[in-house]
Amino acid sequence: MVQPSAEEFERIALPHSRAALTLARALVRNDADAEDVVQEAFLRAYKYFRGFSGENARAWLLSIVRNEGYALLRKRGQAEPVDTLDEEREPAPSPWSSEARPETPESALLRAIDGETVRQALGTLPAEFREVLVLRELEQYSYKEIAEVTQVPIGTVMSRLSRGRKLLHTRLTANADGGGRG
Amino acid sequence: MNESHLGEALHAYLDNELSAERALEAHSHLGSCPSCRRELAQMRRLRDVLHRSLGPSEPSVAFFRTLQQSLRQADPGRWRRRLARAAWSAGPLAAAVLLVLFALQPARPPSNDLTGEVLAAHLRSLQPGHLTDVMSSDRHTVKPWFQGKLPFSPPVLDFSGQGFTLEGGRLDYVGSQEVAALVYRSGQHAINALVWPAPGERDVAPRAETRAGFHALHWVSDGMAWWLVSDIGEADLQRLASLLRTPHQ
Numbered sequence: 315m316v317q318p319s320a321e322e323f324e325r326i327a328l329p330h331s332r333a334a335l336t337l338a339r340a341l342v343r344n345d346a347d348a349e350d351v352v353q354e355a356f357l358r359a360y361k362y363f364r365g366f367s368g369e370n371a372r373a374w375l376l377s378i379v380r381n382e383g384y385a386l387l388r389k390r391g392q393a394e395p396v397d398t399l400d401e402e403r404e405p406a407p408s409p410w411s412s413e414a415r416p417e418t419p420e421s422a423l424l425r426a427i428d429g430e431t432v433r434q435a436l437g438t439l440p441a442e443f444r445e446v447l448v449l450r451e452l453e454q455y456s457y458k459e460i461a462e463v464t465q466v467p468i469g470t471v472m473s474r475l476s477r478g479r480k481l482l483h484t485r486l487t488a489n490a491d492g493g494g495r496g
Numbered sequence: 497m498n499e500s501h502l503g504e505a506l507h508a509y510l511d512n513e514l515s516a517e518r519a520l521e522a523h524s525h526l527g528s529c530p531s532c533r534r535e536l537a538q539m540r541r542l543r544d545v546l547h548r549s550l551g552p553s554e555p556s557v558a559f560f561r562t563l564q565q566s567l568r569q570a571d572p573g574r575w576r577r578r579l580a581r582a583a584w585s586a587g588p589l590a591a592a593v594l595l596v597l598f599a600l601q602p603a604r605p606p607s608n609d610l611t612g613e614v615l616a617a618h619l620r621s622l623q624p625g626h627l628t629d630v631m632s633s634d635r636h637t638v639k640p641w642f643q644g645k646l647p648f649s650p651p652v653l654d655f656s657g658q659g660f661t662l663e664g665g666r667l668d669y670v671g672s673q674e675v676a677a678l679v680y681r682s683g684q685h686a687i688n689a690l691v692w693p694a695p696g697e698r699d700v701a702p703r704a705e706t707r708a709g710f711h712a713l714h715w716v717s718d719g720m721a722w723w724l725v726s727d728i729g730e731a732d733l734q735r736l737a738s739l740l741r742t743p744h745q
């Protein structure tokens with residue numbers, strides 16, 4: 315198969331640039347770098363497009379964006395190696411677990427929280443949690459598609475989503491509580 | 497009854513990722529377990545917060561331009577690429593000379609694939625936030641908006657009564673040509689009408705082309721080149737074309 319023209323590739327790739335940028339931004343946590351990551355990734359995808367025969371262009375493109383994103387994190391020394399993330403370990407229990415807390419303060423708190431606080435809290439999560447969270451919540455990817463992008467089993471996607479959400483919830487509600495805890 | 501809580505399955509339940517059977521199980525567990533109910537409510541609230549505070553990342557127009565430029569440069573079918581290779585094999589001096597020549601060339605060599613360019617413009621415009629620069633169904637708002645931005649004045653007409661509502665306009669590029677884009681809507685479908693001057697070109701009757709599920713319709717009349725592009729049926733596109741081609745005041 316000959317390499318397609320740039321125009322042909324654009325028709326397939328451009329509709330996914332928003333999702334690509336959302337993912338890149340969640341990974342590198344900086345708008346300008348995120349755009350560079352997507353540019354690099356799409357260019358790379360175009361060069362390897364001949365070898366691509368899968369049906370899901372979106373997952374394939376995003377997996378390349380993800381690789382570029384992690385490459386940048388590694389360059390910055392910010393990559394959390396996946397193997398330090400023990401999939402079995404539960405997130406550190408919060409002294410005020412949901413069972414112990416009355417519900418109203420938590421919900422009032424979440425309602426009042428501002429966007430910047432949320433972005434910052436998300437930024438403190440490990441990259442493996444950030445990526446599944448944004449793909450699910452902002453781009454409505456299915457578990458199967460997230461698994462394809464992140465190249466892990468669906469069970470791991472579910473586990474990371476579950477732990478990422480709990481961790482984020484804890485950080486958001488703990489932050490706004492005055493952060494009296496270490 | 498609540499020997500084990502839902503745990504991770506609670507998230508799969510929240511995300512509609514459980515099989516019908518397991519969703520039913522989860523549902524009945526939730527009915528009898530206040531703890532899981534509370535956690536589900538918390539996770540729903542967290543989702544609301546995320547939706548509210550983290551919009552998806554809209555690519556900028558500059559982003560698309562840079563991307564298109566680098567893709568075209570990477571396109572091996574382009575003469576630039578082939579020449580560059582020849583130059584390198586001819587030696588560094590020839591390469592240096594050609595590099596200087598390249599620097600003087602416009603960044604984007606014109607493409608022969610006009611349909612592809614038009615389709616790319618349409619797809620770019622479908623990215624959220626990119627459809628219109630001026631959003632109005634009032635042609636007396638849209639038409640003046642183009643003044644001073646383009647060296648020509650595009651005909652701006654609304655056909656709401658005929659099922660094609662003018663939504664607004666924007667500036668776009670087709671190849672290296674700056675064009676006026678008029679956006680019409682028909683039901684759920686956006687239609688881009690791209691128009692630019694084609695001085696001295698003979699009139700061409702509408703010619704349809706279909707690519708990747710999109711229809712494009714091209715004609716030339718009164719020294720203006722027109723392209724309609726959309727995912728609506730070709731017959732509808734023809735109908736809009738004939739409305740646009742009907743002489744108006």
Ligand SMILES: [Zn+2]
Nearest residue numbers: 501502529532
């Ligand atoms: Zn339970």
